[in-house]
Amino acid sequence: MSVNPTSSNDGGQASVVPRDVRLLHLIFATQGIQNYQDHVPLQLMDFAHRYTTGVLKDALTYNDHSKSTSSGISSSSNSTVNTDDIRLAIAARTNYQFKPTPPKELLLELAQERNSKPLPPVIPKWGLNLPPEKYCLTGKDWDSIDDEDKDNVNSKKQRFN
DSSP: BBBOOTOOOOTTBOOOOOOHHHHHHHHHHHOOOOOOOTTTHHHHHHHHHHHHHHHHHHHHHHHHHHHHHHHOOOOOOOOOOOHHHHHHHHHHHHHOOOOOOOOOOHHHHHHHHHHSSSOOOOOOSOOOOOOOOOGGGSOOOOOOOHHHHHHHHHHHHHOOO
């Protein structure tokens, strides 16, 4: 769905579009993205707000911790966050929130290793070729009481014979 940032209302007046939404529309246009749903800019703004809020809260925590350890006094009021605290908070979040893509060479190496092993031969038989029963969702992965009773009876018969 193509979105026009300056769509008009029924009265013919141009609707008021927030500055951040206009910026997102411009970013989409510069990247060549023409078709997207109406809620995409709202989702991006929500993500940016939650991420920024979380980073600033973490930075405030790091700042409070550094002030309490350096001065020996816990000063939670009137604390200012500096850029080092923000960089530390961003680095801490980046380590567990965003996973970098593995290098292309590693993926090629793993693909080569995986593809070097031949597939098992296909056994010609009538019907569908299903994997072994233990890998199928329809496979029985439990023992019923009747099966246990039959096994016990068979083992007792074998002992007497």
